[in-house]
Amino acid sequence: MTHPTITTSNNAGLNPQLNVWNNPAPNEVGESSVEFLHLLSGPTHIKITGKDRSRSRAVVTLLHGNEPSGLHGVYEILRLGLKPAVDIHIYIGSVDAAKQAPGFIYRMLPHHKDLNRCFKSPFGETEQDHLAKEIIESLKTIHPECVIDIHNTSGSSPSFGVTTFMDSTHDALVSLFTHRMIVTDLSLGALMEISETMMPTVTIECGGVQDPESNLMVTEGLGRYLTYDDVLSVGHTDMSLEFFHNPIRLELKEGSEIAYGDHCLLEDGVTLLPEIEHFNFGFVTPDSRLGFVYGDIEQNLTAKDMEGRELIGEYFELREGELYPKKILKLFMVTTNPEIARKDCLFYLTVPDEE
Template identity: 35%
Template sequence: MAIVFNEIGYFKDPSPGSLPPDYQEFLLSLAGPTVIDISGQDTSRCRVITSLLHGNEPSGLIAIHRWLTSADKLVKPITNIRFILGSPEAASLAPLLSHRYLPGGKDLNRCFGSGKNSGYYLRANLIADAISQVSPEIVVDLHNTSGSGPAFAVCHGITANVLSLSSFFCETIILSAIRLGALLEQDFSCPTITVECGGCNDEFAHELAYEGICHILACETTRYFHQEREVEVVYQPHRLRLREDINLSYGGQNSGFHGVTLKADIEQYNFTGARKGEVLGWLDHNRLNNLQLTDEHGTDIIGEYFCVSGHRLLCAADMRIFMATTIKDIAINDCLFYVIKTGH
């Protein structure tokens, strides 16, 4: 498939009947990145909701399509709304909604703010421009985690508005200092959050995205957002990654594989966290050298978090775990999971 990087499709106020009633058909009707503008009651203001930067994360697409084709649309949003869908080509590649990005392509959500202007970097720039253009009062970027887990938001700066915006979707927000080239890291001069709605295949994640969108559309002002529920702030988790060319397996016991073996049910720790002494997997003779974990200054902190006994990979502290996945490709290329110590 030839990818066109310098174009964005555009719809304005599409009527519910003009769109395919099924979200998969809707997705297949999109040729590339797409902006959908909806006129609000107050057309001097705009809110931006982006999704599908990752082609295998459907909750935002499903929720946006549901709103676009539903009777709820008869209620005009308070402000103008700009929906942006980032990677329909990757999402459309069979099997549908299974590719984070196209084979041989780049992860679009690692291409923002690069200073480069071709290929996927150009697409990221066009999306960032499409956001800045409307001087949004908020930006929400909807994602799913690869593995199953509760929803959480991510931000790069905590303000009252960021907290209340997050409370429309979830009860946890991660304050991140990690710079990866994500949309979230760009400065749109307004509260900007990513919402990880839950797992790609979790029905509750699609529902949560939809409820959150409806809430944003119906909310009078971003200045006096009320907080829907308590939101817990989690400070600066770290990315646990494999070192280069290390083999990854999943299993229920030490099978003597090279490299790292994670427990097959590693995703459960997204819900429960892990206690000091908990076994998360098994390591070969290279022990902790198979893994890398650094803090925001680049200091190696693997020993603060993990230890080895026999070949078992053990938690050296109580910790929260986010985004653990058994999708090997993502675990290898992105990270095994995010961790942060809890208590002392």
């Protein structure tokens, strides 16, 4: 079903995929965020006219089809019919993946690239690369004063912001939503890495899909982002941010496998305890059993720093096949979804002393 006021964009390159929807009225967006999703015929650019037409802000969300909180927040905000302080541009990315039955299950469609790994130049030739390029070209044309990209964490987690750049404008943007801030130089092809070169950009990870507070925090944060006259100075909050610097990704080695369970499930692979997601933003100590590794740790797991130094043996060890940290570590983005663990990483870690 296509809404009659949605038109196909013609503002970028080959085979434009973004549909444009101008000023959706509260009674045009459906009775739920699921209905709202089904009104979109594909990736969509929603434009909302603000009070100050000389400025604009951008929101990007649903780059991952299984992360619905941002879409939910956008829906709630549209239902309110708010008049934003400045023009607002909302980009909704992986609509097709999100719609795939039973809904909000697919991060991307099978055999498609991860859209949030396509934001790097030179852009590739797949549909996802083209969409990434189209979103970036549109941002270049509009030149908003800032961009936020809203995601859900893949496991249960408190909310946090991610930035590649540290200054007060990024602090201000994140503290509209949450008080935890991860500062990273990781280069993955995420939207933030490329749009940061044009305007302040932060990623908001609003917690897991299963966490009831995720939808609430994003709706409240978006309300502030749309209506505050100034979102780029820290004056709007007295909340102090908790920082986490340059996290290290724990990844599965090529050829190894991952499972979740309370005993060793895989010969030649890694089994993590399902309770591991309770350590999100908490500390693990050398007494915290994390799981099991069959075979050598170095053949199954890798943890590299920014310079590509292998640190697996410095941070983790096996004791009779059981996996333990060697020192106190802080974990976050812990997933118990084997697919995410395989394609992305098992979790991120920082060493508290080094923060």
